[in-house]
Amino acid sequence: MTLLKLFWSFFQIGLFSIGGGYASMPLIQEQVVELHHWLSMTDFVDVVTISQMTPGPIAINAATFVGMRIAQLPGAIVATFGCVAPSCIIVLAIGYFYLKYKNLLVVDGALTALRPAVVSMIASAGLSILLSSLAQNRTDSWLALRLQHIDWVAVVLFLTGFLILRKWKINPIFVMLGSGGVGLVAYLLTGGG
Amino acid sequence: MNHDFRFFCKLFLSTFSLSAFTFGGGYVIIPLMRKKFVEQYNWISEEEMLDFTAISQSTPGAMAVNASLLVGYRLAGFFGAFVTLVATVLPPLLILSVVALFYQAFQDNRLVNLVLKGMGAGVAAVIADVVVTMARDVVSARNLFQIAVMLLTFVAVFVFEVNAILVVLVCAAVGILYALLLKGRKRGQEH
Incomplete structure (x- = not known):
């Protein structure tokens, strides 16, 4: 039953994340955090963090991580398989029938609206990650976030990282390693965290 | 091309190493695949690679998975696609399994x-x-249509917490209607 749920959940994530890169993030958050409570928001932020520093697409990384958590190795394999199953069916059908996919008016039209929508969905998931990492207790709900509960070290890390990325376009891995290292020192010095 | 055991080993190993050394996922893997399969091995043409990129960007799922499925299928049919799929999925599957174990221990x-x-x-x-x-x-x-879709989607998802799958379905439908409308209007102007 659990395996079936895992499969179905990640099948939907695979089927509805269109546009590559971060497009799967909002769907993973919805299925894994909000719907099934397999991960807390804190765990989810950690999975995204780990995904940035390990090879492979975020969706596959999340599938393996959640699968391991819920049902060990069989869970990881089932969730990963669920995640790639829609790709296999759709991409291979296109290859098999050799569809002139690019020129289909319907596909083009759908993508015209999907591209900007995906930007907003990523923005929304990114905002909940931001709010969760700026809260002092790494709580699950950012609604409870008040000024005295704000983690100022995280605010400084976020703003510095953002400015560095905008200005110099460096590899994101270095920003994350940097904020991890600087964060550790800052938290130990301020006795926070 | 000769599809012997050595060919499939080469296909598996090259796809595996591409997947294992592509950090962060997303678009990064496409130029690396191009370098390997187009320039180095001469297995697929430049034009095919462009087609594969367009298809894997606009179909559901992870780009790396879609692109390698297409390369595998093009080179050796369904079995080729199976080989490249396993080779693409294996590195993150192995690494994240280990990470998940450690995460539980170090949490x-x-x-x-x-x-x-x-x-x-x-x-x-x-x-x-x-x-x-x-x-x-x-x-x-x-494009005013796209800007409007972006703003409305943000309000729907972040403020009203509308289901993400519903948003994808509605946007796809709206986009198709918009494209048909534009086409109809253009045809009307021609007459």
Whole structure:
């Protein structure tokens, strides 16, 4: 039953994340955090963090991580398989029938609206990650976030990282390693965290 | 091309190493695949690679998975696609399984938690950077329809917490209607 749920959940994530890169993030958050409570928001932020520093697409990384958590190795394999199953069916059908996919008016039209929508969905998931990492207790709900509960070290890390990325376009891995290292020192010095 | 055992080994190993050394996922893997399969091995043409990129960008699922399925299928049919699929999925599957085990063991460690907390702020910065770039691209295209879709979707998802799958379905439908409408109007002007 659990395996079936895992499969179905990640099948939907695979089927509805269109546009590559971060497009799967909002769907993973919805299925894994909000719907099934397999991960807390804190765990989810950690999975995204780990995904940035390990090879492979975020969706596959999340599938393996959640699968391991819920049902060990069989869970990881089932969730990963669920995640790639829609790709296999759709991409291979296109290859098999050799569809002139690019020129289909319907596909083009759908993508015209999907591209900007995906930007907003990523923005929304990114905002909940931001709010969760700026809260002092790494709580699950950012609604409870008040000024005295704000983690100022995280605010400084976020703003510095953002400015560095905008200005110099460096590899994101270095920003994350940097904020991890600087964060550790800052938290130990301020006795926070 | 001779599809012997050595060919499939080469296909598996090259796809595996591409997947194992592509960090962060997303578009990064496409230029690397091009270098390997087009320039180095001469297995597929430049034009095919462009087609594969367009298809894997606009079909559901992870780009790396879609692109390698297409390369495998093109080179050796369904079995080729199976080989490249397994080779693409295996590195993240293995690495994240190990990470998940360690994560459970280190979850309560204070120092690990502090590092992850700092990295969380870094990840938020990385995503913010990506979102700003993507949103700027949409705005600078000056397509009012796309800008409207972007704003409405944001309100729907962030403020009203509308289901993400529903948003994808509705946007796809609206986009198709919009394209048909434009085409109809263009035809009307011609007559």
